[in-house]
Amino acid sequence: MNSPSNLIFRSLWYHRRIHCAVAMAVVVATAILTGALIVGDSMRESLRHLLLDRLGHIDHAFVAEHFFRDHLALELAEDTAFTAHFESAQPAIFLRATAERTRPGERGTGELRANKVLIWGLDVNYSQLGQGGPQAFPGLNEVVLNEPLARELDAKLGDPIVLRLPRQNLIPGDSPFGRKTEIVRSLARLKVVEIIPAEGLGRFGLRPTQQVPRIAFVARSILQNALEQPGRANAILITSRQPADATATKVLRGALQPVLEDYGMSIERERLTFQESSQASTDVIFDYYNVFTNRMMFLPAVDTAIENVLAAEHSQAVLTYLANSIGRGPLPYRVLEKVALLQPPGQSLSSLVLSALSAELSRQDIPYSTITAIDSVPPLGPVSTTGGEAIENLLEDEIVLNRWAADVLRVGPGEMVNVTYFAPESTHGANVEHWAAFRVRTIVEIAQPSEPYDGEQPPAYDQRPTLANDPWLTPEVKGFTDKKSVEDWDPPFPFERQRIRDADELYWDYYRATPKAFVSLSTGQDLWGTVRFGRTTSYRVPHRSGLSVEKIEGKILNQFVRDQLQPGFRLLPLRRQGIEASRGTTSFSGLFLGFSFFLIAAALMLVALLFRLGIQQRAGEVGVLVAVGWTRSQIIKVYALEGLLVAAIGSLVGVVAGIGYAALMLLGLSTWWVDAIVTPFVELHNVSLTSLCLGLFSGMVAAFFTMLLTFRRLQQPVVRNLLAGVWEEFVTGSARAGNWRVCWAMGLLALALGLAALGTQLGGEAQAGAFFGCGGSVLVASLLLTSWWLRRGVKGCDKKPVHLSLVGLARRNTARNPSRSVLTIGLISSAAFLIVAISCFRVEFSQQGAGGFDLIAESDQPIYHDLNTKQGRDALGIIGQDAAFLGGQRTGNQVAAFRVRGGDDASCLNLFRPNQPRVLGAPVRLFEDSVEPHDFLWAETFSPTEAERLNPWLLLKKRFDDGAVPVILDKNTAMYSMHLFSIQGAGTTFEIDYDGGLSVRYRIVALLANSIFQGSMLISEEHFEDLFPHVGGYQLFLIQTRPDRLTVGSVNEIGIEHGLSGITHASQKLSGQERSLDEARQLSAMLENRLSDQGMDVQSTQDVLNGLLAVQNTYLETFQSLGALGLLLGTLGLATVQVRSVTERRGELALMRAMGLRPARLAWMVLLENGWLLLTGLGIGIFSAMVAVFPHWVSGGASVPAASLCRLLLTVLVVGIVSGGIAVRAALRTGMVPALRAG
């Protein structure tokens, strides 16, 4: 041996047993550390892998709200800019629909239904998109299902299934002219020809989520036929081998060049000519280009673009609307009727008179007429004098009637007429009728054709038509303008067929939808235009030489390009966005590291404990080295290097063990704890070298520094003690025994208080940091105080009269090695802290999570009618017994309907980072009127008034000066999914960019706690309509069935519908929770059956909330398991300490036996020591956890599960004492005489 390194290696080998023990502790610490990093890596990589797998080669997708020419995909694929970045573009049809399978059952037939099914209309060359799609292209009447869908439908090969597809409904359902019913087209008896696993394209989805989607693959042509969209698609899938970057996305956007037809717009040249029989020449009455949309009205952005581009062509904006009636006089007969009914009793004569008058007037009304709002200009008019001069500047209250209408109403210029019409926006499908009074400015002539319409053949004129003879002023509305007779009308609004008279039929035969009246454009737009749906139905561009349909189209399309408008199209960079989202909502490395922190600390304490024991065993060796002239630093260096090698070996093994630990954790997440990640998709993936190195380095450094702490006491070694084999720690009870510990402890306690207070105001990881910081501070402070107490303990005892007992001796014994005892206590307390703290955050279902609502329903297709009203239920076909179920004598049921703007699931069920979370339009008025605000549990409200504090829903009605939209979020969603950090008193403002250039600034006004709204953003319905005007109807419903929730509103309604006796009856029938549950079940079944076309899916709120809470609770369970592992380490440490301690004192124990103490008494004494350490550790752990949890407990975010905790801690106590017993047994087994000699 000629250098210290030899000494190090020799010592390493000689003391291998204790070093192995130390190394094992290092292994544990490193494995947990590395494992946490690997779990994070694997989670990210699994998400990424999953995403890439389910996208195949698909890189981008254009998705449209409407159908467009499938040729557009071909045009895109041929674009040179496109081919530079991408491979192919393939048209597709994607629909969200419902699938059903009827199965024969013992009691007749039963239907199995799957909602939220993605229907994928494939093209023949679909295999270019990637792996995992159908093996064979599905033929006519064939369908391929993915496994999850087949499982849900219990479908096998050959089974027939039905798909309920949404019909193309371009006119918004919330407009009176949009369809609210019959919005589904069924595709029946599709034969299941293949069931493919949910892998690759079999798991495809447009939104990143790890949840397994239900997909049905059919040939695109089948969908085209079913939806009457031949040659059309609603999506283009773009493939590439490499993920495209943002530049490529920009190129792609530019390469897509839809024509107006693809936007659902058209330009037609409308030309009316007349040739007098006496003349050879043909007169042109009007000749213009009609620019119109099949949405009935132009979207506001499109409107602005067209107005701007066509202004130079002297275009005319047109808004044609349907009047329910045009009547004589200022008041419509309906109003008169109401006035008559409102006459007080005793004035019945007056009522009768008024009724008679209104009836008379009603006979003179013209039903269902179109009125055009237009500012007449030459040469198109259409309001012009007989001389052909345009009548301009109509006043706000002026109207111009055509001759036909004026004759029917028998009114002339200066007389009053009234117009009734439906409000341009409806809520819950209820069309509200408004009226307006006008003074007749003039009458425009209209020529009666000599021959009526003949099918599509226009009428013939034998007299010169006027500019008002223009049926193209009225936009096309399916079921209305395309019908040959008024009798055939099938309009989407309430249609009183009995009001149609022969004269009206005749008008239709000769004039069709030619407007009967005209008002100024501004008046029309005020009455019938909306920001939501638009203010213009068409533009008229007078023909001039050189102008053509193509030129106008080119101008409009160029304007769209300049304005970066692609109305109705959304470009989804699926792969790039998905990869971005696959980074996850939560840093799993951070999460596991955070929750493993105490476990790692416990392992390091075990390292310290064992290393210290090892060094203490070698006290004599240290003494010799000091005696022969080694300096302190030389000794420390040698021992430290020895420790470093142990740490290095331990860390190396730990890294390997870490991979195993991570694999075990991932196995756990895929099996026992699968609820945490919803679906078992996570695998050990691409373990990164960085993580391994980080784990290795961190584990080694942490362990090494822990070991270095052992040498603090070598500052002034007492060689005599060292040589006697005694580490100099034995307490002498100095008067100033570590007062610094008390100072530090006080400081830490103050810090803990600060962190506890701060924790309630922080969010996300900062809050978690504050929580653990607070708990950790209390724990360390408690350990410091324990250390201080142990160190001064002997002195304290000495001051008292000598009453030495076995218990007292046991306690004194724990003070013999304060550091050792404190480390043991630290080990136990860390694990206890983790277990107790986590237990407190376990959340159980609370009715408040769903605001007292028992059922939650979601529909695939929007529902436009109000389930709370009889009219709404009637419209939905919920009648008779079923209606009674929902709104009948047993009611008390109340339905809160939410508008839904689909988006990413931002709940904890989705591990991908949400980009555009789902937005719900909340019926604030309903909550305002009837639901008690405290029914929901509120985590926080920001800047509320007193009224808003009592009912935070009111905060949604706020209007901020900066245009921010008030939003309510679930606290967990805000903190963990969206990473929105909130500060007390000021709601966080954030922006979300939507496809199509819409960017919305939201401001959080309140946070819900553990609510059913997890994953969604709640805004008021009014704000929703402003932001997402195209979203119609309601797709999410909360239903309250419990009788004790009866509200004034609902009682009134029952009273109206069924009379007062009904209320009493209802109250009696609705008593008892069981009955309520049974009723809820029946109600669910009824709604799912009645609204199956809409794909209604009803679940109990308890089930849904439990599903959401399961994620959190499962994570807690996972981390509790880590805590249990920590306790195992603690127990191991305790046993080691006990064995060591007893071994050191075997002479002393032998002496006591020699003096006549029975072994049982000695065993009891050692057990008492053991128990004292254990109980103190548990006590400190529980106390620290309670202090950290307290602020959260006060705010309702935590609870103390006393019973389960007691069970757990009792188990720990028993295990600890048993381990102590083993130590005692080992010590007392040594013979008395050898022990005395050795001691």
Add this chain to the structure above:
Amino acid sequence: MSKLIVVNLVKHYATRAEPLEVLREASFQLSAGESLAVLGPSGSGKSTLLHILGTLEVPTSGRMILDSQDPFALDATELAAFRNRKVGFIFQDHHLLPQLSALENVLVPTLAAGYATPQAVERGQDLLERVGLAARSEHFPAELSGGERQRVAIARALIQRPRLLLADEPTGNLDRSSSEKIGQLLLELQAQDGHMLVVVTHSHDLAAQADRRFELDGGVLKSE
């Protein structure tokens, strides 16, 4: 010429009651080649005196000069070097490092300088030969008898050619025959090397072989 001068050495230990005085104004001088035996009952302060002489403990008061140098005026590093170069220690419990062979144990003090030079190794072998253990140099402590272990400890104490050799009950754990041999060896080596030897012992036989003898009783050092 080496000389050890001890003047009025006092050592107190703090206790919770009153300071415990274990050494009271001990004074003596020792020249190179001289040996001194200190006798006294247990707890009389013999080991404390030896530890102070070996600079392992600091006296409460008084002075000690070795080779014209006051070791307690040195800083910790210099003191360690002083101890390493000028003092050799032999303990009652040999305190050999069990993981090292006999020769390696002898060389341990030389590692304070970083590594053992070939000369040091040669001297180590030479010393083992002088203590009669040339054939056992590769043996580990567990393979040696009590007397042999103590011989290794003596060799270790002499490896740095100390001016002062301190022996704390060097024969305390040995049987009579071994004790005599170790005693003789110590004195022979001292005679050969010319260092000063201070032996603390209960053994009157061993003490009788020393040049001078002191008795320590109640902390007071008295010449016999």
